[in-house]
């Protein structure tokens with residue numbers, strides 16, 4: 001209704017035209033047979049025939065027009081619904097993207113949109129229910145005026161059939177639900193063969209057999225579910241056929257009895273035969289549609305459950321505004337402890353840390369020490385389990401969430417380059433003729449020469465997926481694009497999670513020197529495994545098993561003769577050895 005009011009009007013016309021046709025025809029034949037049997041005048045027969053024909057003609061035309069309009073509009077409805085889904089997917093908490101149960105819920109919600117037929121089927125089921133219901137009402141009224149017992153028999157059998165079918169559909173929905181993760185896994189496996197991201201690993205580690213065997217094992221498991229679904233359907237069909245045969249025999253016997261002993265006319269006999277057939281058909285369709293609706297409704301429920309999923313981030317009534325143009329302020333972690341929602345293991349324990357405005361802090365530590373997790377908390381991708389994080393002496397939960405996101409810029413370890421132009425990849429704006437800011441950023445990050453050599457300079461698409469003139473950048477070049485993106489955002493705080501992972505040591509060194517020039521007054525927090533980066537930092541924080549074990553300047557930590565000094569000396573020894 002919200003997205004397409006005309007659809008509702010068209011549907012009403014469609015429902016009315018479809019439900020009236022069978023009823024009119026049964027009534028027509030009733031009068032026709034009686035007219036022939038009782039030898040009515042020919043003009044009477046002509047009159048009822050012409051009226052029936054006109055009604056049929058008008059109703060059929062409406063039916064044809066509305067049916068095609070409905071098909072078209074149901075397809076169109078996919079567009080606004082997909083937008084709603086995309087909007088929610090983007091707005092939902094980041095932490096949900098790491099939660100398997102929510103990823104599964106999202107996949108089930110996608111089911112209604114993924115294949116346009118599902119939405120069409122859903123809408124057709126809604127219309128079908130109303131059509132069948134109106135047909136049932138018309139025919140029941142007609143048949144009851146002649147012999148109510150017949151409707152009773154047909155109704156009983158139809159209800160029994162429907163109960164059997166609904167039980168089977170319910171079982172099948174749960175089987176299908178169970179089969180979905182298996183199917184998703186299969187899609188992931190076959191994707192490994194086609195997705196060029198994995199092309200190198202697949203070839204170098206001879207993964208052909210590994211992938212195909214895994215795919216085959218998975219399919220066997222999946223077909224176990226498909227088999228069970230088919231067996232259920234077979235059982236249901238057998239029961240339906242048995243009950244229908246019994247119903248037809250008893251109705252026929254009753255009708256013959258009514259004609260011989262109860263004086264039912266030949267017109268009424270014919271009307272009852274047609275009415276029971278039609279009633280049966282309409283009832284089966286009515287329940288078929290209800291079942292379809294019931295089954296798809298599970299997915300529609302998943303769709304709405306996903307849309308209605310509330311944010312897990314703790315809301316604060318404060319909603320304090322932040323100005324993105326303001327200078328950086330002080331960050332403070334006070335007794336911060338954290339565990340992930342699906343795991344009670346404490347990943348961060350009593351973190352106390354101050355990051356002064358404009359300071360450059362490097363977080364170092366072994367794999368799994370909790371560095372990225374600490375950054376996720378600073379970025380409010382997760383809320384702390386206990387303790388608090390303050391920005392400008394105010395708990396970060398009290399700021400308007402979108403404002404808070406705006407003051408942060410990030411380059412992740414697994415940053416993504418989008419299949420769009422250099423310009424859009426950095427600015428996320430529609431291209432302008434001359435963007436001097438972008439130009440100088442490209443220059444500072446040593447990308448200008450490369451970009452100028454591309455077929456359409458900054459308008460060149462950074463992928464060959466849709467465009468043969470597109471360009472695939474190297475890891476280091478892509479990382480520089482990600483840097484430009486973070487700097488173009490002009491936020492006072494920059495967070496970098498292993499920003500130099502794809503750079504050579506020389507390039508890394510150059511990047512840090514330039515970076516130090518560019519960031520000037522910004523607060524910078526970054527994770528790095530290469531300790532050469534820590535020489536440009538103001539402070540270093542060493543994390544071990546979720547705890548800060550050392551904190552201070554590069555010189556202070558070297559003098560401390562602790563873990564940092566060991567790590568640093570080990571790494572510089574490698575560099576020297578290489579040299």
Ligand SMILES: Nc1ncnc2c1ncn2[C@@H]1O[C@H](COP(=O)(O)OP(=O)(O)OP(=O)(O)O)[C@@H](O)[C@H]1O
Pocket residue numbers: 098340342343347365366367368369370371372373374
């Ligand atoms: N979404 C998650 N759910 C549950 N546990 C997680 C999640 N993400 C990370 N962890 C766990 O938290 C711990 C710390 O991970 P984190 O990524 O913060 O470490 P890190 O110091 O950044 O490691 P690395 O240097 O390898 O990137 C690890 O034991 C990891 O398994």
